[in-house]
Amino acid sequence: MLESVSAQHRLSKGIQHLKLLNKELETAIETALLSAQESGELPRFEIPRIPVSAPKRADQGDLSYPAIGLAKLARKKPLDIASLIADWLPPLDFAGEVQVAPPGFINCFIADDYLKRQIDAIIAEGDSLFQLDIGCGEKAQVEFVSANPSGPITIGHTRGAVVGDAMARLLEAAGYDVQREYYYNNAGVQMIKLGKSLMLRYRQQLGDAAELPAGYYQGEYLIDVAVDLVANHGDSLRGEGWEFFRDAAESRMFDWIKRSLASIDIKHDRFYNETELFDSRQIWRVLDKMRENGHIYEGAYWEGADEDEIADVTAKSYEPATWFRSTTFGDEKDRVMVKSDGAPTYTLPDIAYHCDKLERGFDIAVNVLGADHFSQAQVVKHGIEALGMDPAPIHVIFNQMVRAVRRNDETGKLEAGKQSKRAGDFDTLDDLVEMTSADAVRYHMLARSPNSQLDFDVDQVVKQSNENPVYYIQNAYVRCAGIFREADERGFSDAGADLNLLGDDELRFIRKALELGNVIEQAALNYEPHKIAFFAHELAAVFHPIYDTVRVLHSEAPPEIAKARLRFYRAAAVVFYRLLRLMGMSAPERM
RNA sequence: GCUCCAGUAGCUCAGGGGAUAGAGCAUUGGUUUCCUAAACCAAGUGUCGCAGGUUCGAAUCCUGCCUGGAGCGCCA
Incomplete structure (x- = not known):
């Protein structure tokens, strides 16, 4: 789909038109090849798309096309093909000299006059310089950050935040109507634990002897929230249940998250939560649809389970659960959608959410996730297929792990930060911004391929120098x-x-x-x-x-x-x- | 065991069929009467993890292996 869209790319109307010169030259070369075939100087063959690129050396021109790639198809010497192209090349207003270079390159120089004219064109376009029209105003969505409101934005979330927001800005520049969305899970046991954790912190502040069990949220930030609650309400909340504290915690955490993101100029258009999918019963409709399509079954263990798995499940004496036969779509095992206690896993609302996303009609839905969500994202994709929907608009950017590091002066190696005596903690977005700057955080998080693990070198980023x-x-x-x-x-x-x-x-x-x-x-x-x-x-x-x-x-x-x-x-x-x-x-x- | 990502200069990383493999940092030496020197100029540094294969051409594609990271829950 992208290809067809990109083929009809146009630049926004402005008084001046800045062109994508690579594309212009590619088109012109294709025309030249067709003309040469028409004339019989070149045999007929389907012309493959060979991209024009910028050569490394200045004497090789500004734009280069390797005609070598056509040698086999044309059954001619690469240099001869290049010459033919040069002969048949239609006039281009930006082209200066066009050279044929061995072993078979077309090297095109951009004319000085053209370059000079572009100066006023650039000024005329101003803030919307190279605003493209590839998207033709189609709807795109970028879902990013999506951290659950149980704590601060970490350095890992920050990478997703920066990459997602940059992605959104680029899609806007490409001509898409972009929505930035934040999806979070607030219906599961983790949020219950968060509420209970805050409740206990609150009681601690009131002088009660209360211990947080293992698995509860131990972070000191909940103590701060508890202190505030005491300051504002005294002991009047003692009778409130965990639900109250969960809501209070969620609200406080979100204020914090939004403030942190705002500090690096990131703002979402919409916050979408799991609870909406429960309240609207959407998750059950999705499950029914999957069942209707024959991809759901009940069982104590999945159909392909081996003896070990069965023994394991039997030992836990589970009641039957509801399974999604995701193996149909290439998964390595089936996945539970509804647990034996009747509660859905987090996968089911996730599928429902993406189903909803597609139904909202986005032509592109980018999802920025940490690499640890890889398997989960596959299951969701299979779920979409099980609903009979096309998952093609969804594209996931997986960010590899990121960690804050400092240089160990003795070994010269970079080491994870927490062990540094100088450092203190710097594993939240707030810490990073405080130690460096919003601009530095954004640049360094962006200037790396998402496929690479990222070591955020705090010392280097701190330096305000060349x-x-x-x-x-x-x-x-x-x-x-x-x-x-x-x-x-x-x-x-x-x-x-x-x-x-x-x-x-x-x-x-x-x-x-x-x-x-x-x-x-x-x-x-x-x-x-x-x-x-x-x-x-x-x-x-x-x-x-x-x-x-x-x-x-x-x-x-x-x-x-x-x-x-x-x-x-x-x-x-x-x-x-x-x-x-x-x-x-x-x-x-x-x- | 299976899946995904990575391995390129001393360090951190770009490049991902094309011409002589790049940048920043680090190292060494130089540059300022005039728009900010957070800059510029110059110098050196490579078994592109290893081994095969495909190709006119491989750091790039394929296969196998090695090393590091992330996953493979009735957690979210």
């Missing part, structure tokens, strides 16, 4: 802002700037900046939000050397050249602003 990529990127924007401030003070403007006076350095930056559209598309449609973080750093690395030599308000820069350069920096500032916002980071005017 050692830290966060400030390296932001400083690019700050430097632009500094130029604008100084220009304003001197009453200098870029009105009537002649961009022909710009040099190769400036154009090198524009070249790189024009890749942003492709980066957004790739990051959004392939669910790889980390790409935007790497691109931001690369762009800053192109920017800073230019800043050093391309001076605007310098005694040796003639006013006409200064004007053109000022206009250039206006464009650069737009690009960095857009990038920083896509990552959910701030774009400070000064640092």
Whole structure:
């Protein structure tokens, strides 16, 4: 489905149009190949999609296409095919020189004139730079964080929060109408334990001798809540049951969670909880539907259980439970939907929730989960299939584990944080933000493939220096802002700037900046939000050397050249602003 | 035992059929009369875990193995 959508991608209407040059060239090459086939110079074969990419070396052009890949199909020498393509290539307004390079590459240079024109185009697009229309306004949802309200946002949740929010921003940039959702379980035994834990903490505050049993929530934060309850209500809550305390705890925890997330500029549009699915009896309707479709059965153990499992279950003398025959869909064993005590497992509401999600009509439903949810997510997917629904819109990003680390000065190795004497605890989002900054947390959590385990190096992130990529990127924007401030003070403007006076350095930056559209598309449609973080750093690395030599308000820069350069920096500032916002980071005017 | 993720420079990680494998940190040396040096310039560093295979071409794909992490509940 994505392919068909992406094929009809368009850019938003603006006065100026920024193009996805890779796509343009790919299309043009396809046209050239068809023409060559038409003319008989090339045999007929189905043209495979070979992506145009940016070569590593400058002398290999800005966009490169390996025609080598067609050699076998065309039964011709790669270099000859490349030549044919070059011959038949329709005119492209952005293309300068087109070279054929051995062993069979088409290397296309972007024309300087085109690059210069893009500067005003970038400024015109402003905050919506490279706002794509791939999504055509279709509905997308990102479900992320989804931590149960039983404690603070941990470092692991934080990764999901940052990745999810960046994903949402990228989908918006790709043209989707995006909803951010937070789903949580508040109907199970864990919340009962939370309520009882708070109740005991409350009684402790009143001087009762109460111990928290093992498995209850031992965290000190519940003591804080209990202290508050005593301060506000004295001992008047002594008669309240655990339900009261559960609700009080849930409410307090959610206030905390929302405040923590807000501190890194993350806000959900909707909070959806399990209780809704119970109250609406939706979970039972889902179970009935699965039963109707023949995927549900009752039994003390699952149909494929071996002797050991049966012996184990028999020993526990369970009453029969309700099973989902998920093995039909490739699962390794069937799963319990309703326990023998009549309570549903958490899987059933989870399936019901995703069913509801699909019924709400999202064309894309991204789910950001920790890798420890892998099996669970598979079962949910099987459940959706058992309902006769298509799980295709659902895409899960699994984040591998994350831990806070510090460098051990003796070994030089990174070690998990808690053992550090200097550190104290820093395994919550609040701690991380306090020790570093919201921007640093966001950047470092994002600048890693979700598939990689992440060691959050607290010491490195704390450093506010050029050692830290966060400030390296932001400083690019700050430097632009500094130029604008100084220009304003001197009453200098870029009105009537002649961009022909710009040099190769400036154009090198524009070249790189024009890749942003492709980066957004790739990051959004392939669910790889980390790409935007790497691109931001690369762009800053192109920017800073230019800043050093391309001076605007310098005694040796003639006013006409200064004007053109000022206009250039206006464009650069737009690009960095857009990038920083896509990552959910701030774009400070000064640092 | 099975499933998923990872293994690339001293460290943390990008790249994931294409041209001479990259970045940051760390190391060494240099740069500032003028828009913030949180910057720039220069230097060195590799058995891309191991072994086979596919291919014109493999860090990238396939198979097997090794190492580390996460799962495999009538927990949520």
